[in-house]
Amino acid sequence: MKRPVGVEALSIAVPRRYVDLEDLARARGVDPAKYTAGLGAREMAVADPGEDSVALAATAAARLLRTHSVDPSRLGMLVVGTETGVDHSKPVSSHVQGLLKLPRSMRVFDTQHACYGGTAGLMAAVEWIASGAAAGRSALVVCTDIARYGLNTAGEPTQGAGAVALLVSEQPDLLAVDVGLSGASSMDVYDFWRPLGRREAVVDGHYSIQCYLEALSGAYRGWRERALAHEVVRWGATLPGEQLARILYHVPFCKMARKAHTQLRLCDLEDAPNAPATSAEAREELAKSAASYEAQVASSLTLNARIGNVYTASLYLALAGLLHSEGAALAGRRMGLLSYGSGCAAEFYSGVVGAQAAARMARVDADAVLARRERISVEEYEHIMRLPYDALESLSPGADAFRLVELRDHKRRYAEGSAA
Numbered sequence: 001m002k003r004p005v006g007v008e009a010l011s012i013a014v015p016r017r018y019v020d021l022e023d024l025a026r027a028r029g030v031d032p033a034k035y036t037a038g039l040g041a042r043e044m045a046v047a048d049p050g051e052d053s054v055a056l057a058a059t060a061a062a063r064l065l066r067t068h069s070v071d072p073s074r075l076g077m078l079v080v081g082t083e084t085g086v087d088h089s090k091p092v093s094s095h096v097q098g099l100l101k102l103p104r105s106m107r108v109f110d111t112q113h114a115c116y117g118g119t120a121g122l123m124a125a126v127e128w129i130a131s132g133a134a135a136g137r138s139a140l141v142v143c144t145d146i147a148r149y150g151l152n153t154a155g156e157p158t159q160g161a162g163a164v165a166l167l168v169s170e171q172p173d174l175l176a177v178d179v180g181l182s183g184a185s186s187m188d189v190y191d192f193w194r195p196l197g198r199r200e201a202v203v204d205g206h207y208s209i210q211c212y213l214e215a216l217s218g219a220y221r222g223w224r225e226r227a228l229a230h231e232v233v234r235w236g237a238t239l240p241g242e243q244l245a246r247i248l249y250h251v252p253f254c255k256m257a258r259k260a261h262t263q264l265r266l267c268d269l270e271d272a273p274n275a276p277a278t279s280a281e282a283r284e285e286l287a288k289s290a291a292s293y294e295a296q297v298a299s300s301l302t303l304n305a306r307i308g309n310v311y312t313a314s315l316y317l318a319l320a321g322l323l324h325s326e327g328a329a330l331a332g333r334r335m336g337l338l339s340y341g342s343g344c345a346a347e348f349y350s351g352v353v354g355a356q357a358a359a360r361m362a363r364v365d366a367d368a369v370l371a372r373r374e375r376i377s378v379e380e381y382e383h384i385m386r387l388p389y390d391a392l393e394s395l396s397p398g399a400d401a402f403r404l405v406e407l408r409d410h411k412r413r414y415a416e417g418s419a420a
């Protein structure tokens with residue numbers, strides 16, 4: 001019998017400051033409803049230069065090991081998924097290994113493909129363990145990013161920052177991944193990119209939404225084909241997508257999850273065998289079902305709405321938010337997960353929530369992590385955004401958080417705050 005493999009535990013890290021999006025809208029002369037209702041966002045994390053992708057990754061990973069009492073000698077692989085690298089050569093993961101004093105006998109590397117990089121790392125870890133090559137060892141996968149578009153741009157309200165660390169093992173207390181069912185779809189497109197040397201992303205915003213939806217369709221149909229063959233879902237009184245208890249999406253902004261869900265339903269409605277002949281307009285109306293969105297998607301977006309886009313970590317923030325609020329009720333239920341990275345690549349996979357999910361999530365204490373943050377004014381946010389990458393504020397690291405404290409000869413030195 002195949003042993004289950006998946007996510008045993010997770011942990012999150014966010015910058016110490018955030019800006020309220022209604023404040024930002026007013027400062028930009030925009031109707032606040034555009035950001036709150038139109039994009040579905042409430043708050044946006046603001047990272048200062050000391051809170052770089054390494055500091056956020058190390059903070060999330062250290063919290064994971066500490067709160068779940070993980071013995072580092074269990075680990076055989078450390079993967080960091082990020083599109084906010086700090087060096088063209090030295091990976092973020094080697095900083096994390098050093099800061100956490102992890103064993104030398106590990107495979108340590110970064111995975112990069114825009115927001116898909118974290119899922120690429122997770123799949124590498126899951127399949128490494130499922131293949132037997134891990135020989136009982138576990139993997140640490142960290143998704144860390146700073147989403148930055150710049151002041152007064154259309155992308156400005158869709159920024160954010162943070163990290164999610166995932167422990168992957170043969171004891172999937174949070175999520176047992178359906179290994180071998182996932183579907184992938186990729187294309188060579190310029191929808192969002194960040195040229196070498198630039199801190200801000202370049203984005204063709206509306207085109208990027210189209211690319212996301214097209215890649216989602218291919219990835220979902222690939223998963224559905226295999227899930228039907230394995231009788232995980234079936235064509236019947238309900239659509240295959242409706243047979244998943246919840247569906248988590250990559251969340252660049254919360255409204256995108258609604259658009260993605262409509263697209264996934266459209267795939268099922270268009271492909272259903274023996275469906276009554278209906279017009280394309282009627283199918284689109286059915287696909288938009290508010291009831292389906294509320295039942296399958298809405299409850300996963302609480303953390304995303306308060307942190308903003310975290311590129312590689314956005315899907316896993318949705319996982320954290322969902323299991324934080326519904327871990328007990330969802331035990332034993334199957335969920336779908338859609339990862340998207342611009343450029344572009346998408347992967348749709350599924351997994352079953354573990355019986356220990358609620359107990360594991362209680363240790364993450366997501367409410368306390370968010371409650372420790374400080375709300376700043378738009379002026380303070382703009383000041384932070386204008387700081388050069390090496391203008392390190394002389395702040396001491398927050399409770400159980402790492403912080404970049406020195407950059408000399410391009411060598412980075414970090415300090416850790418004492419535990420809360």
Ligand code: CAA
Binds near residue numbers: 253
């Ligand atoms: N009240 C309520 N809603 C309002 C409103 C108001 N007063 N004014 C506008 N809206 C609605 C609009 O109708 C629209 O909703 P729909 O999409 O449902 O029609 C929504 O608010 C946004 O309005 P616009 O489309 O006019 O917004 P915009 O052109 O200024 O920018 C954006 C939107 C393109 C998403 C921009 O924020 C952007 O470029 N973001 C970065 C790119 C991005 O996130 N792309 C997502 C796919 S790529 C990806 O997922 C990878 C990644 O992480 C980057």
